[in-house]
Amino acid sequence: MAPALSTLSSKKKTVGSIALVLFFTLYRNKQAIAKFVQSTLQEPTPKSSTRSQKKAVRKKVGVNATFFRQMAKLLPICIPSAVSRETTLLAALAIVLIARTWLDIWFSAFNGQVVKAIVSRNREAFISKAIFEFGLMMWPMSIVNNCLKLTISALALCFRERLTKHAHNQYLDAITFYKIANLDNRLQNADQLLTQDIDKFSENLSHLYSDIAKPLVDIGLFAYKLGEAIGGEAPVFMIAYFVMSGIILRAFSPPFGKYTAIEQKLEGDFRFTHSRIIAHSEEIAFYGGGQREKEVVESSFRKISRHIRKVYTLRFVNGIFDSVLVKYCATMTAYYLLARPVFDPRYATEQMGMEASDPAKLMEDYSRNSSYLVNLSQAVGRLILTGRDLTRFAGYTSRVSELFDVMQDVGAGKYSRTMVTADTGEANQKETIDTTHLKGKVIIQDGVINFSRVPIVTPNKDVLLKELSFRVETGMNCLISGPNGCGKSSLFRILGDLWPLWGGTVTKPAASKLFYVPQKPYLALGSFRDQVIYPDTRDDALEKGFDDERLMELLNVVHLGYLVEREGGWSAVQDWAEVLSGGEKQRVAMARLFYHKPQFAILDECTSAVSIDVEAIMYQYAREAGITLFTVSHRTSLLRHHEYLLRFDGEGHYEFRELDPEDTAAAFGFGHGKSQSAGKVEQ
């Protein structure tokens, strides 16, 4: 009796062990299968709220012929030659991927052997497997896994470096950045394209290779191994199940991708209402506009809550069907396929040639096969996921490619924009303007600025002045006046080659001999010295003979000598736009002008915040330094510093005449000049 009892108890323990291992193995499989299949069926989530994404949604970017054309343009930038860092990394990645698949197969078989050792209570086999063999193999597994991450990250960074360098070369070459922002209106946010989108494109591209190659190899190998273990139809059945359930769910699921994009847009709008409050806090506080802003912010937030509520209700209903089909039915299918050899011994012995009554062998096979099945499911899942991610990748590809196209066009003198009808304010069709065919001519000559029959035309093709002719030579300071929006700054944009020259002839010195001082001076990142010598570097300044002592002389001219000490020396780095007052900024800009000492300077209301006495000193200094000035100003105190007056009336007329020493404020009234009328230019 006793031996019988002992056999019974030993059998019970064996069954108990099998049940325990079975439970954990199935539980592990269920989670893994469900996680991967479910992830393949969810809509891709847009990562951030951007206008670009809205645009991408509108354009219906996809994996089509355009995508492949764009890739054909971008790939040579990312991988410039067959012998490069990138090709080396791609080769290394292929080796790592093969090693990883080999390790996965090894681990599946190894796991089965460990389970067998546990179930058969073979201590020696268990120790030699679980301790020694695993202890040895954990190093290559860990190294290969991390090599995979390292190679993909290194590849992404290489792609990003290539693309960013290429983009910077084009964007900051000449004044492409200005033209993209002001003339061409195809790109709404070049900053985001240059930073985030290039990064995302590089990251996605680096993953693409491994995301396609690895699952394909895995599907082949694990399907083969699974077929060997439990029959050829099992992997086919499992793959077919995933694909079918994917198709069914995709057909009936609400468009969650679109909802997420809407949510991101609403979140973006909400964030924008807050960032405006931060940016204009002083003005809002002075106006006492807190309550009004609260209404705006809360109305924006209400839209988000309404939308999110709708989405989570839909997710609840969808989630029920999702779980049943993807999680539980897939698990049931997996149970069936794995258990078939166990419960059908005839099938097992006939098909698999296994000893059906050996529980340890059963456990080993079960564990190994379920591991193959999990790996197969993961590979199918990853491949479906990659297929879907390709749509998002196509979005980034389209945006990065458009950035390069626009930079190339603008660099070649072509810009495209939606023209606006002046009277109605309506946006018309997009028009491409090729400035290389315009009739305007530029002659480079020292000591003179001569406009001969030059029309002043905005990028929108609105003619502010049909023809402008005037001549200013060295030493002839010229005052420019006229109402707001009449075209004073536009004249300088044409002079500085920012806007295209539609006709006539402009004679002027080389660009380095013209200097522009705007009303709100640009203060660069860097030290206080950098503000004065911008855009030169310290080495450039030293080469020109400007050490700190000479720079201090310039600062003293504009009465800013105290600033160096106040701000902690020439090398102090601050947010200069915040630290300096309006008048101080303008005086720094004047010191910058004196440092560069150009032949001609354009002063666009650049002393409006400077006291009249200091302004007079600065004008006197400019004359002594031999800088001829074009001044846009409404201050009558400046009349005595100028010899000529160029005045616009805002209705398409102008006059250019010598200023009388006796001229007073009356000089700013419109006299008799050449009459021109405004209109819209035809190309």
Ligand SMILES: Nc1ncnc2c1ncn2[C@@H]1O[C@H](COP(=O)(O)OP(=O)(O)OP(=O)(O)O)[C@@H](O)[C@H]1O
């Ligand atoms: N990038 C642009 N695209 C299209 N139109 C523009 C652009 N920049 C300016 N304009 C238009 O050109 C006209 C002249 O502008 P401009 O800046 O020359 O005026 P301004 O005489 O300098 O005025 P203010 O005294 O106010 O500075 C305005 O109607 C303006 O709307």
